[in-house]
Amino acid sequence: MDVAIVKVENLSHRYSSQWAIQDISFEINQTGVLGLLGSNGAGKSTTMNIMCGVLKQTKGEVYINGVSLRDNPVEAKKHIGFLPQKPPLHLDLNVDEYLTHCAYLRSVEPKHIKAAVEKAKDKCGIMHFSKRLVRNLSGGYQQRLGIAQAIVHDPKFVVLDEPTNGLDPNQIVEIRNLVKEIAVDRAVMLSTHILPEVQMTCDQIRMIESGHMVFAGTMDEFNNYIKPDSLVVLMDAPPSENELRAIPGIVGVENLTNKRFRLHFDTMDAISEKVIEASVANGWHLQEINMEKSSLDVIFAKLSGKKIN
Numbered sequence: 001m002d003v004a005i006v007k008v009e010n011l012s013h014r015y016s017s018q019w020a021i022q023d024i025s026f027e028i029n030q031t032g033v034l035g036l037l038g039s040n041g042a043g044k045s046t047t048m049n050i051m052c053g054v055l056k057q058t059k060g061e062v063y064i065n066g067v068s069l070r071d072n073p074v075e076a077k078k079h080i081g082f083l084p085q086k087p088p089l090h091l092d093l094n095v096d097e098y099l100t101h102c103a104y105l106r107s108v109e110p111k112h113i114k115a116a117v118e119k120a121k122d123k124c125g126i127m128h129f130s131k132r133l134v135r136n137l138s139g140g141y142q143q144r145l146g147i148a149q150a151i152v153h154d155p156k157f158v159v160l161d162e163p164t165n166g167l168d169p170n171q172i173v174e175i176r177n178l179v180k181e182i183a184v185d186r187a188v189m190l191s192t193h194i195l196p197e198v199q200m201t202c203d204q205i206r207m208i209e210s211g212h213m214v215f216a217g218t219m220d221e222f223n224n225y226i227k228p229d230s231l232v233v234l235m236d237a238p239p240s241e242n243e244l245r246a247i248p249g250i251v252g253v254e255n256l257t258n259k260r261f262r263l264h265f266d267t268m269d270a271i272s273e274k275v276i277e278a279s280v281a282n283g284w285h286l287q288e289i290n291m292e293k294s295s296l297d298v299i300f301a302k303l304s305g306k307k308i309n
């Protein structure tokens with residue numbers, strides 16, 4: 001069986017007397033972007049810092065590519081790249097000097113450093129800035145450089161802490177695309193507060209609240225965490241509300257505007273088909289039919305308030 005890229009086992013951490021996270025467990029088995037969500041103070045940074053080997057956990061284990069971060073930190077860290085919220089840039093070095101320094105710190109073999117630097121620059125679209133001082137790069141290119149330093153040693157696991165923070169809208173789009181690109185052949189864990197960013201970038205979601213894991217699943221599962229219970233329909237020749245209420249599965253009808261109705265249902269079992277069939281059979285001239293899904297904000301709020309057992 002293939003070894004997990006990351007395995008987190010019963011991770012708990014206490015700052016003085018206060019538990020910041022408790023009993024967090026999950027695995028990352030595939031490449032792609034995993035979003036780590038949670039309100040302020042939920043425990044995301046604590047979890048990420050432990051997973052990057054920056055903070056030593058009170059309890060539990062983290063394995064990176066099967067290597068224990070506690071027992072063999074040097075070996076485990078060869079497989080980890082990290083871009084903290086504040087990129088660790090050396091403003092007085094040029095791009096090549098800085099990346100060479102990072103590759104050296106990351107134990108890339110000296111004979112492979114030049115190629116590793118070129119590859120990271122190429123991946124991050126900063127080839128043309130090789131000799132530019134880091135301080136003279138724009139915010140977006142500094143962030144690209146931050147990502148380049150996180151992948152210069154070609155790690156299997158990369159952690160990015162709010163990588164689009166402080167960027168302008170164009171730079172944000174570019175960095176999101178870059179994050180998706182680097183996640184093609186490695187696992188990327190992304191912490192962000194921006195829910196549309198999560199939707200656009202992430203394949204998997206883990207959500208922490210008050211130090212506990214409250215959600216673990218795919219982006220689709222997160223999107224559908226709150227089951228829809230209504231449809232909005234537009235009909236050119238609508239029947240009475242009573243006739244709509246008589247469709248099997250429909251339990252309530254709201255007249256929204258002229259010819260537009262919200263239909264509440266109790267079970268999703270082929271409900272759209274039932275409405276369409278009734279419309280065709282009775283000549284109601286159905287023009288539009290849309291399932292009403294909860295927004296990410298509503299799902300996030302519901303999970304944030306989830307009771308911890």
Ligand SMILES: Nc1ncnc2c1ncn2[C@@H]1O[C@H](COP(=O)(O)OP(=O)(O)OP(=O)(O)O)[C@@H](O)[C@H]1O
Pocket residue numbers: 015016019020038039040041042043044045046047
């Ligand atoms: N160095 C520290 N000493 C004591 N308590 C800490 C320390 N760092 C974090 N905490 C506490 O641990 C809990 C989790 O904090 P953490 O920074 O991991 O949350 P977070 O989800 O990353 O929050 P944010 O989104 O605001 O960065 C919070 O209650 C926080 O106050």
